[in-house]
Amino acid sequence: MLLLRIATTHVRNRMRQTVVSTLGVALGVGFSVAMASLMEGSQRDFMTTLIEAIPHVEIVDEKRVPAEQPATAVYDAVAFHGLRPLEDLRGIRNPTEAIASLRDWVHGDIAQRLSGQAVLRYSGQDLGITLSGIVPRRELAVSKIEEDMRQGSIEALDTTANGLVIGSKAATRLGADLGDTVTLTSANGIAKRFKIVGLFHTGITASDEGFAYAPLKAVQILFEKPDIINSISVRLSDINQASDVAARAEQQLGYKAVSWEEANEGLMEAFVVRNAIMYTVVGAILVVAGFGIFNIVSTIVHEKARDIAILKSLGFPESDIQQVFVLEGLVIGVLGAIAGCLLGFGLSSYLATVKFEVTTDVEMTRLPIHFSYLHYVLACLLALFSSAVAGFIPARKAAKLNPVDIIRGAT
Amino acid sequence: MTGAADQPANGSGSLLEARNLTRILPAVVPVTLVRDVDFKIGEAEFVAITGPSGSGKSSLLYLLGLLDRPTAGEVLIEGNKTADLSSADMAQIRLEKIGFVFQFHFLLPEFTALENIMIPMQKLGRLNARDQLEHATRLLSDLGLEDFLHRRPAQLSGGQRQRVAVARALANAPDLILADEPTGSLDSAATEQVFESLQTIVETQKTTVIAVTHDMDLAARMPRRIHLVDGRIDYDRAQ
Known part of the structure; x- marks a missing residue:
């Protein structure tokens, strides 16, 4: 709790940068959630349409493998020449x-x-x-x-x-x-x-x-x-x-x-590829947000070098110093994730109300949105992971700072 | 070299011992900060470390306070060697047994005087929250700061900040306080207040105080003086 208090105090005292970094994470999470809702919504909508349009199982007048020649059932080794299968x-x-x-x-x-x-x-x-x-x-x-x-x-x-x-x-x-x-x-x-x-x-x-x-x-x-x-x-x-x-x-x-499923195997694979692309884009957005956090935590480490020396002289080990700055990244990450979830829900809800008319092969009058808590959990986990990594790099640097160098520099 | 290197000046058991302590800064031309320093300091001693600028006073203090590691020799605290300790173990010793006061107050600027004192207590966790508050309040009151408990460092005068730093150094009732030019940035009135505070600590709490100082008048008022020249002990004597 003490380390968290120190961390929150640090980020609170850099309000402007904290707000900007939090917004970065919030936008990342918000758009990720909205995008995931839209993508899964469209996938489900398509699947529903597809499943309604085609039989769940279709038995057709074909054999999966050609019929066996009677001779192969009798002899161990059979060679056929000039065979003309019965029409x-x-x-x-x-x-x-x-x-x-x-x-x-x-x-x-x-x-x-x-x-x-x-x-x-x-x-x-x-x-x-x-x-x-x-x-x-x-x-x-x-x-x-x-x-x-x-x-x-x-x-x-x-x-x-x-x-x-x-x-x-x-x-x-x-x-x-x-x-x-x-x-x-x-x-x-x-x-x-x-x-x-x-x-x-x-x-x-x-x-x-x-x-x-x-x-x-x-x-x-x-x-x-x-x-x-x-x-x-x-x-x-x-x-x-x-x-x-x-x-x-x-x-x-x-x-x-x-x-x-078999009839639409190619389509299913296309959905997997599409989802992979989507989550890569989502991940990239959150990595970019992570750079914002990296920036603010690095700045705080630079500005708080003296505080780091103080804490070390008071008896805080390196691991505590590291935790303080990782926590700072996480605090921004958590705030951004909460704001992002709200933004994502708002965006998804708005998109769900948008109506339009398109006359193509498939008629659609409303954007298909699927609300799932998994989108929020996944985006938040990614945001927190990105925040922790972004905080960890400068935190490790902070932990390694030599207090004597800092004290000498200050006096 | 003259003086009391082998025995603490007050004749009590050794709280702190420096054995052939040497610190050389690695560089193209290595810089020797401290060389072959030997002494023992006992409980409830009030020791001045003096010497000209660049004589290695602060470097010696950082070695004694386990903030820095010696190039050679060792520091013993209560007879225990510290050379092989991990940085985490050294941090724990600083937390439990050593209090620092620096030339500049080095208080955490975002926290109030009371919070600054409670931080090391919270880290140690010996006292519950209520006792921490009571203890911190008492420490500040003892140093005449009862009206400034909730002020941040920026709202205090130089002397008040330095007394808060002294109170913080006392927070976990350490055996040893290491003060690096504690009055170096203060006017004469504030210097007197801080000096008296340190003197009171030695007399009433039986805490050992080692203070680096340029101020020869102040050093002359301390019972023992270790004088350094070029990183070596020039003399170590009781006064």
């Missing part, structure tokens, strides 16, 4: 049975799809799209498409045999509207007429222009794949179970099952 028909066979086996243990909703490329034609205009054949009731359970419906509904696909739901931008490009009849042509050249029973708008241009939904049966006929699907979407009660569920489903069905 297998793509697709998940016996979908009813596969889905039923998943329902036994998966906690969540399951929907099947048959997707493929098709050309949408209306009044002489063509548009390439990805057409998905869905079971509307099940699709609604695994996706948020219902929330994006602007006109008509997904359920209308149940009542209209050749119903079609397309994106708002696709409709605009074709000049088609709800109730219009369009032609869909599959890659096999089969063409069928569909009636638009719904229009959706997700805000993502690629979806609004390039996706369409129709009843599963109609799409199976169009693609000539009766009783075949090519993906099973799973929406889980707990998204953290996605990897485990995917692994088990893959083992059970033999088809490739991809969790949302």
